[in-house]
Amino acid sequence: MLQVITSISDIKNKIQTLKQNQLTIGFVPTMGALHEGHLSLVRQAKKENDQVFVSIFINPLQFGKNEDFRQYPRVFDKDCELLSSEGVDIVFNPIPAEMYPDDFCTSVIPRHLEDKLCGKSRPGHFRGVAVVVLKLFNLVKPDIAYFGQKDFQQTVVIKRIVSDLNLDVNIKILPTIRDNEGLALSSRNAYLNETEKKDALCLYSSLVKAQSMVNAGIKKAEEILLEMEKVINNCKTARIDYISIVNPETLAAVPRVRKGDVVALAVRIGKTRLIDNVIL
Amino acid sequence: MLQVITSISDIKNKIQTLKQNQLTIGFVPTMGALHEGHLSLVRQAKKENDQVFVSIFINPLQFGKNEDFRQYPRVFDKDCELLSSEGVDIVFNPIPAEMYPDDFCTSVIPRHLEDKLCGKSRPGHFRGVAVVVLKLFNLVKPDIAYFGQKDFQQTVVIKRIVSDLNLDVNIKILPTIRDNEGLALSSRNAYLNETEKKDALCLYSSLVKAQSMVNAGIKKAEEILLEMEKVINNCKTARIDYISIVNPETLAAVPRVRKGDVVALAVRIGKTRLIDNVIL
Numbered sequence: 001m002l003q004v005i006t007s008i009s010d011i012k013n014k015i016q017t018l019k020q021n022q023l024t025i026g027f028v029p030t031m032g033a034l035h036e037g038h039l040s041l042v043r044q045a046k047k048e049n050d051q052v053f054v055s056i057f058i059n060p061l062q063f064g065k066n067e068d069f070r071q072y073p074r075v076f077d078k079d080c081e082l083l084s085s086e087g088v089d090i091v092f093n094p095i096p097a098e099m100y101p102d103d104f105c106t107s108v109i110p111r112h113l114e115d116k117l118c119g120k121s122r123p124g125h126f127r128g129v130a131v132v133v134l135k136l137f138n139l140v141k142p143d144i145a146y147f148g149q150k151d152f153q154q155t156v157v158i159k160r161i162v163s164d165l166n167l168d169v170n171i172k173i174l175p176t177i178r179d180n181e182g183l184a185l186s187s188r189n190a191y192l193n194e195t196e197k198k199d200a201l202c203l204y205s206s207l208v209k210a211q212s213m214v215n216a217g218i219k220k221a222e223e224i225l226l227e228m229e230k231v232i233n234n235c236k237t238a239r240i241d242y243i244s245i246v247n248p249e250t251l252a253a254v255p256r257v258r259k260g261d262v263v264a265l266a267v268r269i270g271k272t273r274l275i276d277n278v279i280l
Numbered sequence: 281m282l283q284v285i286t287s288i289s290d291i292k293n294k295i296q297t298l299k300q301n302q303l304t305i306g307f308v309p310t311m312g313a314l315h316e317g318h319l320s321l322v323r324q325a326k327k328e329n330d331q332v333f334v335s336i337f338i339n340p341l342q343f344g345k346n347e348d349f350r351q352y353p354r355v356f357d358k359d360c361e362l363l364s365s366e367g368v369d370i371v372f373n374p375i376p377a378e379m380y381p382d383d384f385c386t387s388v389i390p391r392h393l394e395d396k397l398c399g400k401s402r403p404g405h406f407r408g409v410a411v412v413v414l415k416l417f418n419l420v421k422p423d424i425a426y427f428g429q430k431d432f433q434q435t436v437v438i439k440r441i442v443s444d445l446n447l448d449v450n451i452k453i454l455p456t457i458r459d460n461e462g463l464a465l466s467s468r469n470a471y472l473n474e475t476e477k478k479d480a481l482c483l484y485s486s487l488v489k490a491q492s493m494v495n496a497g498i499k500k501a502e503e504i505l506l507e508m509e510k511v512i513n514n515c516k517t518a519r520i521d522y523i524s525i526v527n528p529e530t531l532a533a534v535p536r537v538r539k540g541d542v543v544a545l546a547v548r549i550g551k552t553r554l555i556d557n558v559i560l
Contacts, residue, residue, distance in 0.1 A: 008446065103529070106410075106444035109387040130386075131445075138446040164386035165411075166288065166418040249383070 002084040004091045008098050011139050014090065019141065023050040027142030027169075029133060032056040033073035033187035034082050037177040041146035042086045044174055053140050054083055055092040061100070062128030073190050092140065099135065108134055110157045116251040117153045117264055118275060121241050126157050133158055137169055145169050150176040150184050152264050152277040156251060176276070178204065184276045191272040199235040200269045203276040206231040206243070210263045214280050219256045221245040224263070232267055241266035241273060248279070282364040284371045288378050291419050294370065299421065303330040307422030307449075309413060312336040313353035313467035314362050317457040321426035322366045324454055333420050334363055335372040341380070342408030353470050372420065379415065388414055390437045396531040397433045397544055398555060401521050406437050413438055417449055425449050430456040430464050432544050432557040436531060456556070458484065464556045471552040479515040480549045483556040486511040486523070490543045494560050499536045501525040504543070512547055521546035521553060528559070 005011050018025060026049030028041045038054075045052045056079055063069035076093065083091055108130040113119070119126055137145065147155050155173045162171055177185045182204035183197070192200055206228040213224050225243050232238050243265040244253050254261050257280055264277035285291050298305060306329030308321045318334075325332045336359055343349035356373065363371055388410040393399075399406055417425065427435050435453045442451055457465045462484035463477070472480055486508040493504050505523050512518050523545040524533050534541050537560055544557035 012448070103440075104444050105391045105393060106441050107387070107389040107391055108445075109389060111385045111387055113385060135444075135446050138448070160383075161386050164384050164415075165388075166415050168292070168418070 002080060002088055002091060004080065004093055006093050006095055008094065008139065011090075011092055011094075015139070015141050018051055024143040025049055025140060026052045027136070027140050027145045028052070028054045029136050029145065029147075030054060030056055031058045031072065031187065032079050033075055033190065034079045035177075035185045035187065035189075037148050037150060037185040039082065039086060040177050041148060041174055042083065042088060044172070045144065045146050046087055048144055051089045052087070053090045053092055053142065054088050055094070055136055055140070057092075057094050057096075057099070057132065057136075059099075059128055059132040060096060061131060062125050064122055064124060067122070068188070068191075071191075073187055092136075099132070107131065108161065110160055113153070113157050113160060113251055117242060117244060117246070118266055119153070121266070121273075126153065129154055130157060130161050134161060134165070134167075137162075137167055142169050144172055146172050146174060148176060149173050149279070150186065150276065152262055152275075153251065156249065182208070184274075186274060188272055188274065192269060196237055196269045196272065199237045200267075200272075200274055202232045202235040202238050203265060203267050203274055206265065207263060207276060207278045210245075211278055211280060214257055221253070221255055221257055224257065228263075228265070232265075235269075237270050239268040241268060245280070282360060282368055282371060284360065284373055286373050286375055288374065288419065291370075291372055291374075295419070295421050298331055304423040305329055305420060306332045307416070307420050307425045308332070308334045309416050309425065309427075310334060310336055311338045311352065311467065312359045313355055313470065314359045315457075315465045315467065315469075317428050317430060317465040319362065319366060320457050321428060321454055322363065322368060324452070325424065325426050326367055328424055331369045332367070333370045333372055333422065334368050335374070335416055335420070337372075337374050337376075337379070337412065337416075339379075339408055339412040340376065341411060342405050344402055344404060347402070348468075348471075351471075353467055372416075374419075379412070387411065388441065390440055393433070393437050393440060393531055397522060397524060397526070398546055399433070401546070401553075406433065409434055410437060410441050414441060414445070414447075417442075417447055422449050424452055426452050426454060428456060429453050429559070430466065430556065432542055432555075433531065436529065462488070464554075466554060468552055468554065472549060476517055476549045476552065479517045480547075480552075480554055482512045482515040482518050483545060483547050483554055486545065487543060487556060487558045490525075491558055491560060494537055501533070501535055501537055504537065508543075508545070512545075515549075517550050519548040521548060525560070 026045030109127050114126040159171050210224050228243050245263045248262050261280050266275045306325030389407050394406040439451050489511050490504050508523050525543045528542045541560050546555045
């Protein structure tokens with residue numbers, strides 16, 4: 001039976017009991033508005049752990065002033081139904097004022113990683129991600145935590161912080177889940193109208209183009225990026241935020257593609273900013 | 281028998297074994313050059329825990345470019361003898377390159393707290409303290425960690441980070457240990473010559489003056505600080521870095537003294553910067 005926990009003292013008590021009984025904990029941190037991408041993480045967590053925790057917390061610190069914190073979809077009851085049918089044990093839905101009391105003052109900053117790719121147009125975003133994930137890890141004490149490859153830069157930041165701060169949590173990154181036409185699932189896809197949904201396919205088309213060029217032996221990043229731009233600029237509602245081919249650990253742009261490099265992009269479709277990536 | 285551990289994998293294995301056996305861990309983080317102040321923490325830790333860990337790590341990140349990182353006293357063998365005779369179980373003496381590998385990039389910043397008092401003349405110091413203490417806590421997983429009141433601002437920063445990041449460690453602050461004449465024990469006292477050692481007594485004399493004024497019913501911070509300055513300026517080798525009466529949680533200067541406020545100061549005696557404080 002799915003149990004919802006909202007207070008920090010309740011989650012601490014629950015975790016303490018599980019740890020005393022030497023049960024392993026799988027953890028999927030989310031902002032809710034769950035889709036098959038989240039559920040793929042949950043299913044993997046079910047396979048690999050005694051207990052599965054999912055957090056639903058729309059973290060104010062990771063939204064910029066002009067971003068969509070207020071509009072972000074909130075469908076808690078529906079999310080709980082989904083998680084219940086997946087056999088999740090605990091939903092942790094913390095109270096914002098308890099997560100960030102008035103005198104809260106600690107920043108966690110992934111230097112060098114935070115100002116690249118999405119960080120350029122979302123200043124402060126990855127600090128917000130870093131601090132909330134660190135807090136959630138300290139509260140839930142998971143053995144394994146699961147994240148989607150779709151939020152590529154987030155996965156790099158989290159792995160870096162876990163390593164730098166010597167946290168005892170195994171981070172697993174699972175593949176991006178796409179709809180039948182290739183659109184990466186995202187809670188923000190709910191913002192798209194029918195025309196925009198079709199135009200949004202250009203993100204994946206451009207990534208497929210990049211992969212096929214690499215498969216054909218083209219290694220020069222500039223050449224690949226140029227062709228990707230063409231694919232995206234064919235869509236009238238699309239406006240490129242960035243396209244970049246980067247080292248998967250440092251996020252530094254690479255001039256020539258090597259196996260394991262990641263091509264990542266953010267594109268605005270109308271007012272909606274979408275991201276996607278593939279590992280080359 | 282005292283055991284010295286230097287590698288991160290060894291400390292993790294050791295802690296895992298202790299936790300599996302449900303043993304409690306008391307932890308005293310130090311930079312070595314141990315004195316009775318450190319030993320008072322160790323003795324309290326011995327009373328309250330199954331196992332006592334002491335770390336000796338001269339943390340490069342908490343020293344400024346023109347500070348005394350290179351000169352800082354290094355007497356590891358003598359420290360281990362002292363700790364052995366106190367019945368300490370483990371000395372953790374990590375390897376700098378393992379604590380901070382080349383790609384290390386995470387900053388932990390106690391905003392609002394880091395730019396006050398000592399932070400003004402030691403920019404970056406408390407970030408360095410924050411990140412190393414967080415790493416050590418994550419490695420050693422102590423039930424209780426012990427710090428001296430002498431490093432007052434450090435205790436405030438650490439309590440704040442533990443609270444903000446939801447760490448499960450109980451922080452205990454123990455009283456400053458002084459020599460017979462009142463000088464607060466500090467590893468940096470080793471830098472003082474005989475004349476300076478006498479002059480250094482002005483720090484405590486000024487604090488005693490402040491306490492006696494408060495006892496006599498004087499509440500106006502400005503009035504108290506003025507008298508303290510006079511006491512210190514009577515010493516020829518003394519140069520005030522700061523004197524301040526502050527709220528013990530926010531570190532904000534107070535205009536009128538209330539019970540529990542802290543009078544803190546830093547004074548240079550010759551080339552040596554000393555700090556001290558009392559709770560009013």
